[in-house]
Amino acid sequence: MKPGFLELMPVILGLAIALGCSPEAGRGRDGSATGAGALRRAQATPAALALAQKVIDAHGGVEAWRATKTLRYTQSLFIPGDSIPWVATETVEQAPVRRLYQDWKSHGGSLTWDGKEVWTVNWGLENPPKLMPFLNYYSLITPWLSLDEQVSLDASAPAAIPGGDSTQFATLTIRFAPDTTRPPVAGYYRLFLDPANGRMRAMAYTVTYGPLLDSMGIPEGTNEMGPITHVYDGFTTVGGLLVPARYHTVGTDGALYGDHHVVGWEVDVAFDESRMVKPRNATVDDSPHTRRAAAPRP
Numbered sequence: 571m572k573p574g575f576l577e578l579m580p581v582i583l584g585l586a587i588a589l590g591c592s593p594e595a596g597r598g599r600d601g602s603a604t605g606a607g608a609l610r611r612a613q614a615t616p617a618a619l620a621l622a623q624k625v626i627d628a629h630g631g632v633e634a635w636r637a638t639k640t641l642r643y644t645q646s647l648f649i650p651g652d653s654i655p656w657v658a659t660e661t662v663e664q665a666p667v668r669r670l671y672q673d674w675k676s677h678g679g680s681l682t683w684d685g686k687e688v689w690t691v692n693w694g695l696e697n698p699p700k701l702m703p704f705l706n707y708y709s710l711i712t713p714w715l716s717l718d719e720q721v722s723l724d725a726s727a728p729a730a731i732p733g734g735d736s737t738q739f740a741t742l743t744i745r746f747a748p749d750t751t752r753p754p755v756a757g758y759y760r761l762f763l764d765p766a767n768g769r770m771r772a773m774a775y776t777v778t779y780g781p782l783l784d785s786m787g788i789p790e791g792t793n794e795m796g797p798i799t800h801v802y803d804g805f806t807t808v809g810g811l812l813v814p815a816r817y818h819t820v821g822t823d824g825a826l827y828g829d830h831h832v833v834g835w836e837v838d839v840a841f842d843e844s845r846m847v848k849p850r851n852a853t854v855d856d857s858p859h860t861r862r863a864a865a866p867r868p
Contacts, residue, residue, distance in 0.1 A: 614723035621725050621742040622716035625761060628768035629713040634810030639664055642836045643813075644675075645706055648829040659834070660706055663841045670703060671845040682845055682852075689852040698781045699855040709800055710814050710832065712744075712759055712773050720747045731762055731772045732799045733824030739763055739771060757794050769812070774799040780861035793861065797822060800830075809837035 614622070626632060640663050647656040657675040662668065672681040677694035683703040690699045708715065716723055722745050728738040739762040757776040764771040776796035777783070788795055804816040813835060819827040848854075 613721075615725060617725035618723035618742060621740060621761075621763060622723055624768040625713045625742065625763055625770055626716065628764075628812070629770065630807075630811040632717065635711075635714050635717070638809055638811065638837050640837065640839050640841050642834065642839045643710070643832050644834045646831045646833075648831070650826060650828070658706070661839065661841060662707060669841075669846060670707075671842070672702065682848075684846045684848075687848075687854055687856075689848055689854045691849060691852050693853065696785070698779070698785070698857065699853075700857060700859075701779050701782060704779075708756075708759065709773065709817075709830075712761060713770055715744050715759060716742070718746070721745060722747070726760060729762070731801060732774070732797075732822060733801065733820035733826070734772075740765065760797070769805070770802055772799055772801045780859055781857055784862050790861075798827070806835060808835040811837070 626635075640661065642659065642661045644657065644659040649656070654676060656677070659673045659675065660670060662670040667685040669685045670683050674680065674694065679690055679692040679694045681688065681690045681693070681699055681702055688700045688703060693699060695702075715721060724743040724745070726741045726743045729741050730736050730738055742761045742763065744759045744761070745757070757778050760774045761770050762772040762774070763769070774797040776794045777798065778794050780793070783792070783795060786795075799820050800817045801820065802814050802817045804814070805812050806815040807813075814830075814832055815835075816829075816831050818829045821827055
């Protein structure tokens with residue numbers, strides 16, 4: 571186990587979840603639905619657009635994605651050396667502005683994102699709450715990130731998946747434009763496409779969220795960590811969407827960081843509006859997104 575491994579686990583648990591009033595996968599900045607037109611408007615080469623369309627189609631297409639109003643799933647993270655998995659159920663409302671709530675069976679706490687604020691009740695995790703709405707969701711719906719009007723797409727060079735063999739995969743790199751309304755969670759998301767069917771075989775990303783880098787003791791002046799890679803081992807279909815059922819995470823050296831199981835997928839479930847009302851015992855995370863300023867030298 572590497573230094574900082576436990577602090578890294580929340581990042582491994584997934585990638586980027588709720589953006590609320592910030593750019594959305596398949597939604598405009600104002601929350602309105604977007605579709606293939608957004609893909610055409612993205613900053614991208616024809617080769618990148620072709621790869622983006624291929625992976626979207628392989629996972630159910632644009633229309634099935636746009637038709638999905640809410641999602642719910644339960645994800646369990648099995649960490650090498652830990653006897654008890656990390657388990658969270660997440661319910662996401664996708665439009666008009668994405669909102670969500672998480673219930674942590676393993677830690678006993680909860681988290682809410684109402685589109686403006688992140689708050690927690692009985693939070694038992696060490697990781698920054700404001701980061702959490704940007705994690706699991708992106709690991710699970712990465713193909714549709716390319717629909718976001720705020721991203722650029724690049725058909726990057728073929729590459730092998732860390733921890734795998736020497737097989738080369740076509741890769742699509744997604745980057746969000748600088749945006750002060752959302753945490754700079756990742757420098758990029760790089761999809762490795764299965765040549766046989768166009769599916770997302772793996773996804774690599776770098777961690778750029780300042781408070782997390784601070785908490786892990788990353789040296790001052792270093793604003794990026796990784797890449798960390800999710801390798802997808804199985805999929806399931808829900809509401810016409812092909813979504814991950816199991817994946818594992820590896821570091822730059824291919825070492826196993828964790829194994830993830832995603833069960834209980836549901837679409838168009840009821841969204842509990844009462845969870846958007848902040849209780850008196852809630853704690854709001856209003857911390858900045860950036861790294862702490864270095865203390866002045868004496």
